[in-house]
Amino acid sequence: MSGNTFGKLFCVTTFGESHGPALGCIVDGCPPGLEIHAEDIQRELDRRRPGTSRYTTQRREPDQVQILSGVFEGKTTGTPIGLLIENTDQRSKDYSSIAQQVRPAHADYTYWQKYGVRDYRGGGRSSARETAMRVAAGAIAKKWLKQKYGILVRGYLSQLGPIKVQKLDWDQVEQNPFFCPDADRVEEMERYMQALIKEGNSIGARISLHASGVPAGLGEPVFDRLDADLACGLMSINAVKGVEIGAGFACVEQKGTEHRDEITPEDGFLSNNAGGILGGISSGQDIVAHIALKPTSSLRIPGRSIDRSGNAIEVVTKGRHDPCVGIRATPIAEAMMALVLMDHALRQRGQNGDVVPG
Amino acid sequence: MSGNTFGKLFCVTTFGESHGPALGCIVDGCPPGLEIHAEDIQRELDRRRPGTSRYTTQRREPDQVQILSGVFEGKTTGTPIGLLIENTDQRSKDYSSIAQQVRPAHADYTYWQKYGVRDYRGGGRSSARETAMRVAAGAIAKKWLKQKYGILVRGYLSQLGPIKVQKLDWDQVEQNPFFCPDADRVEEMERYMQALIKEGNSIGARISLHASGVPAGLGEPVFDRLDADLACGLMSINAVKGVEIGAGFACVEQKGTEHRDEITPEDGFLSNNAGGILGGISSGQDIVAHIALKPTSSLRIPGRSIDRSGNAIEVVTKGRHDPCVGIRATPIAEAMMALVLMDHALRQRGQNGDVVPG
Amino acid sequence: MSGNTFGKLFCVTTFGESHGPALGCIVDGCPPGLEIHAEDIQRELDRRRPGTSRYTTQRREPDQVQILSGVFEGKTTGTPIGLLIENTDQRSKDYSSIAQQVRPAHADYTYWQKYGVRDYRGGGRSSARETAMRVAAGAIAKKWLKQKYGILVRGYLSQLGPIKVQKLDWDQVEQNPFFCPDADRVEEMERYMQALIKEGNSIGARISLHASGVPAGLGEPVFDRLDADLACGLMSINAVKGVEIGAGFACVEQKGTEHRDEITPEDGFLSNNAGGILGGISSGQDIVAHIALKPTSSLRIPGRSIDRSGNAIEVVTKGRHDPCVGIRATPIAEAMMALVLMDHALRQRGQNGDVVPG
């Protein structure tokens, strides 16, 4: 039970099922005085919204967010911010046929095991629709981080199945439906996705995240490390199976002389294998993380499984589904990174210690 | 500040610096009635202990653990268990020369930035010596998990720099100083390490973890997912830069038909790309995770850096250091996995729901 | 910041201001399988609702609760329950005149000091209106406690200003607007309140709480004691200035022979000075607590104060206010006791220890 709250000082608690009346969240711990409007949040939600391209689920929801509390005369008051999105496109009939099915690679089986019941309408609580509220909460964190510290949290699709991006041009990221920072790869991605959709299959993806402007000193040294909390937040996103900080798994084959980021008085750190975190604490360099997202499990290609009584069945998914959940995951991952950074920024108290030049 | 506690119901709080009088921890939340002796804990500590082979630091500490509370007449009482290890080999003179240095890839810089002070004796709190208490606490979790559920948490070195293990023979893991499960690779590893030590360099490693016997239903669906908590716990280990669950980053290039673990009534799950976790909840399959550890940053090969006043310096590490921290990391990683599983086992309440055959 | 969540395993997070668009809460941690309908919650809300007698504020709100998630086909699913009450009677014009005033004994001054801003509409977040969501969440806890353990959580007004109730007849509690269990005192209370309203003044009150059917063993022995958590929950109710468990402050003058609750095999405990809690853990006797509520601070009789610029002003409250907040506090106090008991019930794991007859 429980487990629907994220953060220690900037606490986000979400509720809502894919096909219930509404999704919502409470953002508790936002400092007072931040100018915030529904549009600030809506902008981020629109980046995540389904149905915006042919490569994502065709579910069409306006995902209109309402601010129910915590903001007075356009500014936060320090009291909890209640956010609400009503579900308007609830085609629950699509799902009635799967009520007794255990869909492979879905949470059907584990929810049954854990709770003895399961809301079978569109995955219920296990649907990625829950992440809308993370994006909404993350929008507040992003705005505060930017205003207070000039921190910019950004992400991009770094790999779509076999297609790896070759260059990072931030200006390109919002110019295509993939959050791809490499204009030269977009057409290839489009062709790949069209073939995949035709095939009725799905594919994994890799998302990369950068936070610039993060001051040194955020994070706690032992368990609540900045990297540990990022790993937790990012792994908690639906479909994520791996998290890397900085060099990540590449460091397995690195020698110490190669991995260590040397420092000179003139240029500061000469490399960033650490991903901006040393001993669990930010160093002032960009925070860099990468995540792996598994391919969607809802496929038109039949798969072997069982029903709730243990009988063999064949599962075929109809209805609207993302052939690559990674495509829409960039705003979600950015949101989780922003939530982690904001939480640690609030935990941080100004220390009057000596500071070495960065 | 804070951040030295891990777990929600099975809470481990550690204290202690590398060269202070002692290390210790409090294990709060252990159910009553578990038979536990200092030897049970000592056995795990001995697996992690430095100085046991020529491939690890030559610091020699008996690391003798004392149980100070929570155990009465050989059994846990339900009250907090206090554990203590006195530091006996505190060669603090080794470290005086580095008091003003910012050692590359160490936490020196970030501790200064965060706290304004730094215990420069052997890394102080940022030393991997802190992990001794995780192993001690993990030993209690391991024992309880085994007795209560038959859960077995085990790990092995799956890659040492460029050398990947080819086979997994659990009987071999404790037969060599590397926790290597492939007897055919041990000699190669020995040669590799000898060359590395001669060179004065260090190397990264990959550790793999399996937990068998885990019942379905452990974990919370949204933020406190079993995989998110594992990612947090494993990423909180010194030097870890990446965490994978099941297929991990390989899923980026997997198609849905390949990734989804199909189920048949006869054989249950036909594969385990999920790593035993679906929707954040255990499925009853083995929990599988992998971690990447960076190469040790303490090298005999000089590196460019700055001192606390920002002047250029050359850093050369003397004294005792592990050329590959990954070698001793297996018991630590097992301990963190055990702590996560135990916490979720205690959070789980028996649900009287229907259960599909696993 | 933060601080809007109550409970460790049964977590209630509330949001909403007195005159914002809506109040709401998220109940996280409710076990699956509990039959719950909006009416179950509405019944408790109606007990607390303003405007039901001439002795409480004349604000008229239907306080209609909606269940937005966590309940499927009439039963809880184990996922978070989102509850919402829209504010319909928002006469914010009543409050514009006080925007710069520091009303004595209100939170105006402290909110300004803490946040630098203040939602002056009807007290904003500091309004007792927030307690509606506690009652809503408490209704779920009450139902679960009753169904699972047969626990009955009940309260009554034990003192209204100088008028002390002389007998406890549970059947009378819901028969009058005061939650007074002594029918002989009701007329006196009515006369007292009429005189008070005429005078433009307010008065304090004492509420008493009983939980019957609580099994022995709930509570944690050191800091998270059942009595400590009750004290926390009850003191967190607006206007509460004192909390007693069992004999409470009377124990100051008790001798040990008088206070100790002796036990015989035939009759179990012979008295209940402990209030059902020993060493922080429930003993199986009724849990008994009492709280003191201060008189309402919103008075028609002028009071000396300052405005935000520090100038002397005279404060006179117009509009709708309870002359005795204690009158409506019984359902709120019951709710908080239910939340505490439910949280500890979920924390409790069956121990297979020997049990002495109670």
Added chain:
Amino acid sequence: MSGNTFGKLFCVTTFGESHGPALGCIVDGCPPGLEIHAEDIQRELDRRRPGTSRYTTQRREPDQVQILSGVFEGKTTGTPIGLLIENTDQRSKDYSSIAQQVRPAHADYTYWQKYGVRDYRGGGRSSARETAMRVAAGAIAKKWLKQKYGILVRGYLSQLGPIKVQKLDWDQVEQNPFFCPDADRVEEMERYMQALIKEGNSIGARISLHASGVPAGLGEPVFDRLDADLACGLMSINAVKGVEIGAGFACVEQKGTEHRDEITPEDGFLSNNAGGILGGISSGQDIVAHIALKPTSSLRIPGRSIDRSGNAIEVVTKGRHDPCVGIRATPIAEAMMALVLMDHALRQRGQNGDVVPG
């Protein structure tokens, strides 16, 4: 299980039984740079120490505290502070006869019910000996509060059984074994205690607490109110059965005009019925609280009870016991108030809002 940690940002976790090898605690979250020596802590421990007068238990322990971590070169480093007190006077033979007894008003019965086992040596974990570590941790909080804010946390015995103190002279508090601030009452108290000891009985007490110098703005408005957290912390002390803030239970009979603390520009608040807390947040006035402590349950006068098998027995306590636990409770209560204030001081972030003159 668990429940041995207090505080959210300044976290104190204690361990240890009355007759185990040692007591200890971890203080996590102390800011760096605080000068702290074992003597600072020892001074407070000595105030609480048993055996210092004929009116307290004759158990003689030096209660010598050791600092094991978190302090380097005489100053805190921001890392967790490990504290240890070895038990030296463990007369466990005194307790063997009570191993099967349920002593009235002790935690014997409830521990059995909860855990199925019980450390019968001197009450084990339920012994007030545990509070030594609270005093130790509180000493650190007291020092920080004083240095950082000039906050002074002080307490005194305000009532010993029927004897109420008539005046508050802080200079007298440390001049007698009762922490009595009224020199004229000390002789009366001595006579009372001598008669009580002769009789073999015990008596309750009332302790009052003042914190001066507390800045306005500490506390969270809804659940984590400063008063709620004080109630929790104070009620968690062994033997406490009631907590009051400011006017406390007296407010039941107060009218609004009497209770509300009026404000003038010249004199600020004209009274302090609120006890320095409005809406859960400190107002800048002194924080005032009172607690009721029950009489000791260990009596030489026989009491009726049962043994673990449910047979009628007669319980007579031999050995060393305080005839009034309230006498030594003043330093413990001060420590808990200091822990709460420190936690909220660390949670508070400087708001740049307008401030009305206090």
